[in-house]
Amino acid sequence: MSPEEQHILHRTEQHVRGVLAGDSSGHDWWHIHRVRNLARFLARQEGADIFVVELAALLHDIADWKFHDGDETAGPRAARQWLESQQVAEAVIAEVTDIIATLSFKGAGVSCPMKTLAGQVVQDADRLDALGAIGIARTFAYGGHAGRAMYDPDVQPEHHASFAEYRAAEGTTLNHFTEKLLLLRDRMNTEAARRLAAERHAFLEEFHRRFLQEWNFGEE
Numbered sequence: 365m366s367p368e369e370q371h372i373l374h375r376t377e378q379h380v381r382g383v384l385a386g387d388s389s390g391h392d393w394w395h396i397h398r399v400r401n402l403a404r405f406l407a408r409q410e411g412a413d414i415f416v417v418e419l420a421a422l423l424h425d426i427a428d429w430k431f432h433d434g435d436e437t438a439g440p441r442a443a444r445q446w447l448e449s450q451q452v453a454e455a456v457i458a459e460v461t462d463i464i465a466t467l468s469f470k471g472a473g474v475s476c477p478m479k480t481l482a483g484q485v486v487q488d489a490d491r492l493d494a495l496g497a498i499g500i501a502r503t504f505a506y507g508g509h510a511g512r513a514m515y516d517p518d519v520q521p522e523h524h525a526s527f528a529e530y531r532a533a534e535g536t537t538l539n540h541f542t543e544k545l546l547l548l549r550d551r552m553n554t555e556a557a558r559r560l561a562a563e564r565h566a567f568l569e570e571f572h573r574r575f576l577q578e579w580n581f582g583e584e
């Protein structure tokens with residue numbers, strides 16, 4: 365990576381830190397930091413373009429649709445604005461904004477294939493941060509943020525066939541495990557991510573099983 369590219373990454377990091385400061389929904393700066401580290405690791409294993417991967421990882425939640433009244437174009441737009449201000453080459457801007465637009469999970473029945481290896485790596489990294497101990501903590505943090513019940517035995521998990529359905533869903537935090545988190549392992553794009561996902565998935569399954577076991581204690 366050139367010194368100029370390193371400067372751009374550094375300035376982007378400062379920018380994103382500023383924008384996401386104070387977030388309590390599980391999409392804070394430290395989520396970005398972890399995704400960047402995961403993405404860098406995967407990029408090395410898989411041979412993806414590190415500059416594109418790091419930029420996309422840093423900017424991927426800059427304006428998430430969940431916090432912009434469902435506007436999916438807010439993220440790519442904010443990323444483009446920033447990258448143009450940094451005189452990043454158009455080809456790189458186009459790839460990074462395309463990754464951000466395609467990245468997020470849109471429901472169990474909706475597939476959103478990534479066009480490039482860099483995109484596959486960033487999507488895998490973001491999904492890995494939704495698994496394991498961190499994934500559990502983030503899911504409950506987000507559920508609290510969104511005012512959702514932790515669990516309600518009367519509310520069944522749903523299979524969301526479209527993004528509109530997934531976006532409008534009101535389910536419980538525990539249902540989010542079966543509606544999304546436990547599906548992610550089998551949706552990893554890269555081999556390196558599949559290896560990391562296996563262990564995090566097992567931990568998630570164990571937590572889910574124990575949660576219900578404790579919840580149902582004493583039920584006749």
Ligand code: NI
Nearest residue numbers: 395424425490
């Ligand atoms: Ni994310």
